Amino acid sequence: MRKIRMLRALVLRFWGLPRSTRQNEAFAEELESHLQMHIDDNIRSGMSPEQARREAVLKLGGIEATTQAYRDQNALPFLETLLQDLRYTLRQLCKNPGFAATALLVLTLGTGATVAIFSLVDAALIKPLPYRDPSRLVVIYGSVPLGPRFHLSFPDYYDFKRLNKSFTSFEVYDPSGFMLTTPTGTQRAPGARVSAGFFRVLGVTPFLGRDFSDTEDKPSAPRTVILTYAAWQQRFGGRSDVLGKSVTLDGNANTIVGVLPANFHFAPAEPTEFWAAEHDESRCRGCHWLFGIARLKDGVTLQAAATEMSTIAKQLEQQYPDSNNSQGAFTDSLTDVIVGDIRPIMLAMLGGAALLLLIATVNVASLLLVRTQNRKREVAVREALGASRRRLLRQFVTEGLVLGLIASAFAAFAADAAMNLLTKLVPKDILAGMPYLHGLGLTPHVLFFTLFISLLSAALFSFTPAISLSSESMRAGLTEGGRSSSGLHWRRFGSKLVAVELATAVILLVAAGLFTKSLYRLLQVNPGLESHNLALLTLSAPREHYFNGQQQVSLERRVIDRMSSVPGVTSIAVTSRLPVGDGDGTSSFVILGHEHPGEHNEVAWRAVSTDYFKTLKAHLLEGRYFTDLDQQPSQPNVVIINHALARKYFVGLNPVGLRMNFEGAKPEDAMQVVGVVEDIREGQLDTDARCAFYLPFEKRPGGFFSIVARTARPAQSVLPMISAAIRDIDFSIGTFGGSTMDQRIHDSQPAYLHRASTWIVGTFAAVALLLSVVGLYGVIAYSVSQRTREIGVRMALGAHRTTICHLIMKEALSLIGIGLAAGLVGSLAAGTLLRRLLFGTKAWDVTTLVIVAVILATSALVASYLPAQRAASVNPLDALRAE
Amino acid sequence: MGENDVWQGTLALMVLKTLESMGPLHGYGIARRIEQVSGDQLIVQYGTLYPALLRLEQEGYISSEWGTSENHRRARFYKLTRAGRRQVQRESQRWGKAAAILNRFVSPSEELL
Numbered sequence: 001m002r003k004i005r006m007l008r009a010l011v012l013r014f015w016g017l018p019r020s021t022r023q024n025e026a027f028a029e030e031l032e033s034h035l036q037m038h039i040d041d042n043i044r045s046g047m048s049p050e051q052a053r054r055e056a057v058l059k060l061g062g063i064e065a066t067t068q069a070y071r072d073q074n075a076l077p078f079l080e081t082l083l084q085d086l087r088y089t090l091r092q093l094c095k096n097p098g099f100a101a102t103a104l105l106v107l108t109l110g111t112g113a114t115v116a117i118f119s120l121v122d123a124a125l126i127k128p129l130p131y132r133d134p135s136r137l138v139v140i141y142g143s144v145p146l147g148p149r150f151h152l153s154f155p156d157y158y159d160f161k162r163l164n165k166s167f168t169s170f171e172v173y174d175p176s177g178f179m180l181t182t183p184t185g186t187q188r189a190p191g192a193r194v195s196a197g198f199f200r201v202l203g204v205t206p207f208l209g210r211d212f213s214d215t216e217d218k219p220s221a222p223r224t225v226i227l228t229y230a231a232w233q234q235r236f237g238g239r240s241d242v243l244g245k246s247v248t249l250d251g252n253a254n255t256i257v258g259v260l261p262a263n264f265h266f267a268p269a270e271p272t273e274f275w276a277a278e279h280d281e282s283r284c285r286g287c288h289w290l291f292g293i294a295r296l297k298d299g300v301t302l303q304a305a306a307t308e309m310s311t312i313a314k315q316l317e318q319q320y321p322d323s324n325n326s327q328g329a330f331t332d333s334l335t336d337v338i339v340g341d342i343r344p345i346m347l348a349m350l351g352g353a354a355l356l357l358l359i360a361t362v363n364v365a366s367l368l369l370v371r372t373q374n375r376k377r378e379v380a381v382r383e384a385l386g387a388s389r390r391r392l393l394r395q396f397v398t399e400g401l402v403l404g405l406i407a408s409a410f411a412a413f414a415a416d417a418a419m420n421l422l423t424k425l426v427p428k429d430i431l432a433g434m435p436y437l438h439g440l441g442l443t444p445h446v447l448f449f450t451l452f453i454s455l456l457s458a459a460l461f462s463f464t465p466a467i468s469l470s471s472e473s474m475r476a477g478l479t480e481g482g483r484s485s486s487g488l489h490w491r492r493f494g495s496k497l498v499a500v501e502l503a504t505a506v507i508l509l510v511a512a513g514l515f516t517k518s519l520y521r522l523l524q525v526n527p528g529l530e531s532h533n534l535a536l537l538t539l540s541a542p543r544e545h546y547f548n549g550q551q552q553v554s555l556e557r558r559v560i561d562r563m564s565s566v567p568g569v570t571s572i573a574v575t576s577r578l579p580v581g582d583g584d585g586t587s588s589f590v591i592l593g594h595e596h597p598g599e600h601n602e603v604a605w606r607a608v609s610t611d612y613f614k615t616l617k618a619h620l621l622e623g624r625y626f627t628d629l630d631q632q633p634s635q636p637n638v639v640i641i642n643h644a645l646a647r648k649y650f651v652g653l654n655p656v657g658l659r660m661n662f663e664g665a666k667p668e669d670a671m672q673v674v675g676v677v678e679d680i681r682e683g684q685l686d687t688d689a690r691c692a693f694y695l696p697f698e699k700r701p702g703g704f705f706s707i708v709a710r711t712a713r714p715a716q717s718v719l720p721m722i723s724a725a726i727r728d729i730d731f732s733i734g735t736f737g738g739s740t741m742d743q744r745i746h747d748s749q750p751a752y753l754h755r756a757s758t759w760i761v762g763t764f765a766a767v768a769l770l771l772s773v774v775g776l777y778g779v780i781a782y783s784v785s786q787r788t789r790e791i792g793v794r795m796a797l798g799a800h801r802t803t804i805c806h807l808i809m810k811e812a813l814s815l816i817g818i819g820l821a822a823g824l825v826g827s828l829a830a831g832t833l834l835r836r837l838l839f840g841t842k843a844w845d846v847t848t849l850v851i852v853a854v855i856l857a858t859s860a861l862v863a864s865y866l867p868a869q870r871a872a873s874v875n876p877l878d879a880l881r882a883e
Numbered sequence: 884m885g886e887n888d889v890w891q892g893t894l895a896l897m898v899l900k901t902l903e904s905m906g907p908l909h910g911y912g913i914a915r916r917i918e919q920v921s922g923d924q925l926i927v928q929y930g931t932l933y934p935a936l937l938r939l940e941q942e943g944y945i946s947s948e949w950g951t952s953e954n955h956r957r958a959r960f961y962k963l964t965r966a967g968r969r970q971v972q973r974e975s976q977r978w979g980k981a982a983a984i985l986n987r988f989v990s991p992s993e994e995l996l
Contacts, residue, residue: 030933033958034910037912069934070933
């Protein structure tokens, strides 16, 4: 009951907050009538009117104090003060827009970077994977001498499943995709084949329909498929009657039995659209195409399970020495498989961002301190007028909080933009492999984090002025005589910090510069072909219709024939593999009549159509290109080699006219070298050109090859017509990888890694530069504010304005010098660490170092010139009078 | 706190009690009445009286309206609400109890000795 009364009072007081003048007038009237009644009484008791009035006023006491007490009761003084402080703060910020903008920018950058990276960490490392008890899931790979993460064969999987005692269940998946037949042609569709219990191991149940039944992965079972949520939405419009419908995958009809939940993802197989039950129970122990996934039994550690798997692999090796020679097993936790690689990078980036935020906070604190120095008199006057210490400190805390909160709102937007940028920097297929990043954005988690760190930094920088206004300096403020030792400490600390910030900025700028130069160099690499206006498309002909060479040759001819009539195509060729790829497709070879020059002579080879080199605009060094005649089966075998191969294996020989063959091939397959071509990059751009040789396509045809089309107009615009032309030829031919050569080079792995590094390091460098410059400004301006009296005395004694300017600049220059020197030394060390990531760029690239030094020195000089200028413009009389 | 100042917390009860016995009354009248009843031993500070009145009004124990005093002056008159009457009962009892207990300590009776 009493509580309710108090609550009622509280509500009324809250409403009393925007106090009306009417209410104030009413109270004034009440007091006035009180006074009058008192005077009346006094007169009645025999006093003279003046005496009566004096006595009454005296008794009433301070009218102001009474009114104040009444006001406080009428409203909530705490809230009211807060509103006052807020108004005052906003007015202060508006009055000093330069300070407000700088402080907000610095805070926004520091907080924004931290929030952006935290949201990545949150999505990748903190948010649990969408499985039941994900920490108990492990992945089992086949390990071979080449490395630990290779496939398992079906019989090996079967034996692992049968013999192990560590797992409650053991299933397999095969993440290679499907060829999907659609009304507009056959396309590659990402997906995986899994054993029947796969989703039960993960603890995932379909959102719609049902899971695979236990026997659904038997070869005799009808083919069934489960869709991902995205595939259901995009390919089937999210219709609920999708269950029971049929999709044709790899030429087989599959019945749709379920749809996976929207949040489901399985990074080791992503991207995926279709999850089909595996039907191939191959007896072949040497055929490896599966990965194992299993759930640990309670109490079994990953280590124990890994040991058991290795033991079983050893048994199988003894039992089947032919197929299982040096076939081991490698067991790793699913979490590590998914995020193990990026965890250290992300944590390092989070650490870096946190450091940035700390520096930003200290910088803002230093700016606030400069302002506090300038406001010392104001504070002292307010105190003298009766403001309580707590009230004054509260004003500073309010200012800190306002800055922090505004910055946090900006930071949330900045972080969102940064995340968008980050996801755009990563090529689509790499991003698809990181499905946990899909939910990236301003989640409640992230927003909460933003608020938390903003309050933390606000607390930090609102205490700085509060402490600097400690009792003695506050009283001394009135005379401006006080320069406490805390001011000196701050100057020393600030100077050291600024030197470190400058050095960090130099190191990051140099790193960004090196990456930029390296990226430029990489894209300058001559790929041995003219990449503009070159359209690419890869074909996959179904085996049923194109299983022998004759059928494949006739397909190739029809493709070339049909393409020649596509408008915009000026030249057309096919190749078994496109250049600027992973450099696979290799074989060993021998040169007839000559000893092997080295032990390992495995080189890349490609089967290409007659116009291949002409279409690429490759450069012929010696001999001739292929002719149509060379493609004829009846004609002698010929080969064209590249320059790298000629240089490495035909040392001191003229290769043209010599004969070579695949190692171990029949003597009649031997080929005569007819030409040497300038290196076309078969591998990635950042590695040396690979040795390669080229054969006529029709001598070694295949049902899987790529089209290369030279176009008269932008290649991208011709691509749809090329795809349509293929559908005209045969509807069942799958097409994918429609792209241009420029795009292929742009998206190639080294180019993307370089670009991502350049952006990330560049962003950090820009932020670091800004922070160091603001920090420098803060320290120099603070120093000027502390030395006002000294400057005044010097000027009064006849020092020239330029002398004063020099005095301040000297302080700045020594800081810049130290920072720059330390930064350059540090960047040499950093460059050496980065050496392996750089392409065609030295760690001590002089141009980069000089440019960075100039950028940093210029911006630092500008930052310190502003306060120096202000110091020089001090009016000596004012400076002295201020004391 | 001076000896003659009204103790914090007891002013509210004095105001309520005054209004109960006197009926509607203005601030000056309340102050005067309290001083009179105390035999001029208490001095009511207006800096405490008016906030206390406002608080009682906010809590809903009294209500106020403008009226004319016996001397034909415009004044604000306070009067007890129904909740205020109950509150006077309750608080008087509590105070009586508390005073009695305290009294036993201050002037102990024979049986305690």
